[in-house]
Amino acid sequence: MLKNKKTLKRVTSAVYSVFRLALLIAIGYIVIYPVIYMVSSSVKTTAAFADPSVIYIPKHITFEYYATALKAIDYKNSLLSTLKFEILSAAIEILICSFIAYGLARFDFKGKKLLNFVLLLTILVPAQMIIVPIMTNYSHLDIFGILGFFNKLTGIDLRPNILGTVLTFYLPSIFGVGLRSGILIYIYIQFFSGLPKELEEAAWIDGAGLFRTFFSIAVPSSSVVYTTVTLFALIWHWNDYYLAVMYLSENFPLAVKIYDIDNLITAANIWGGGKAIAAKSAACFMFIAPMLAIYLILQRKFVQSIDRVGITG
Structure with a gap:
């Protein structure tokens, strides 16, 4: 009887392992397939699109559609606009949100609950609901x-x-x-709240002020949460379409150009034979490539930060 139980336990464990592996492979395929299709289509020749035997790996590789896509979306100027409007804004947001979160996490003061409520509103209220008064204010800025x-x-x-x-x-x-600042602040708060206060108290005894304590104690101890926030902020700003198209009338960032890729490809007189698909795939891959590179560089720290910060869902 005991032997049968052990055998059943081993079989159950083996079935569970196979099921888990199959599920992970299926999820991985669903996630990776669009990228594989995008890369494959971007380097296919016109003949490869008409060849049913070619699925993922084309017999002949061409990069001519990357040059076509570069011109169609004006990649150089669009990238500069993205860096100018979005990435620098993200860098400011990463730093400022950490200041705000540190104060909310480490100090008690009157009005703290009200500030937390306002912070929650910035998460719950979408930009689309308040864009009209925001644009009215920006058109006649008055502090x-x-x-x-x-x-x-x-x-x-x-x-x-x-x-x-x-x-x-x-x-x-x-x-x-800024863009999803409330979420970033909450991530910071969750981490800063768990830092031991003894280090800060020792710094205060040594005569360190608030800013010196923040930069010499809190920041060096928080590399993992900064990694998380940096990735989120960069990706959110990089993909920002709505605010960019509302605030700008020219010099649009890459997200706006990619959103309008069909019209841009049509305007470039790219027709038939899979040419439009190849050009659009090339443009889309050039759009996601920088963020993929950043993620691959920070992947290990990002996984560690998820464990430390406790982000789920």
């Missing part, structure tokens, strides 16, 4: 109504229109209300 009051007194309107400038991207990041 605390000072310039508007001056306009009423003198009739001179000094309120600048910052739509189409980098300020529309930088200002929200500077004030901690």
Whole structure:
């Protein structure tokens, strides 16, 4: 009887292992297949698209459609616009959100619950619901109504229109209300709350101020959470289409160009024989390649940070 139980346990364990492996392979295939198809299609010749025997690996490889896609989406200028508007904004957001989270995690003060509630609202309220007042404010930027009051007194309107400038991207990041800043702040808070206070107290005894303590104690101890936040912020800003198309009228980043890739390929007179598919695949791969490279570089730290920070779901 005992022998049968052991045999049944081994069989059950083996079946579970096979099922788990098969499930992981299936999920991996679902995730990786679009990338495989994209890369394969981008290097196929026109004849390969008409050859039913060619599925993933073409007999002859060509990179001519990468050159076509570069011109169609104006890759160089679009990449520069992405770096200028989105990536620098993400860098500001990463730093500012850590300041805010450190204060909320390590100090108790009046109004803290209210700030946490406002922080929650920044997560729950989508940008689409408040885009009209935001754009109205940006078209006549006025801090605390000072310039508007001056306009009423003198009739001179000094309120600048910052739509189409980098300020529309930088200002929200500077004030901690940038693209998904609320989520980033909560990730920081969860990590900073678990740091031992003894190190900070020792620094304060030695005469270190708040900023020195933050940069000498908190930041060096938080490389894993900075890795997580950096990846999330870069990917979210890199993929940002909505705010870019609302704030800008020219010099669009790559996300906007990729969204309009069908029209751009058509305008480039790329027709038939799989040419359009190859050009679109090449453009899409060039769009995701930088983020893939960054993820591969930071992969190990990112996995460690997920374990430390406790992000799930």
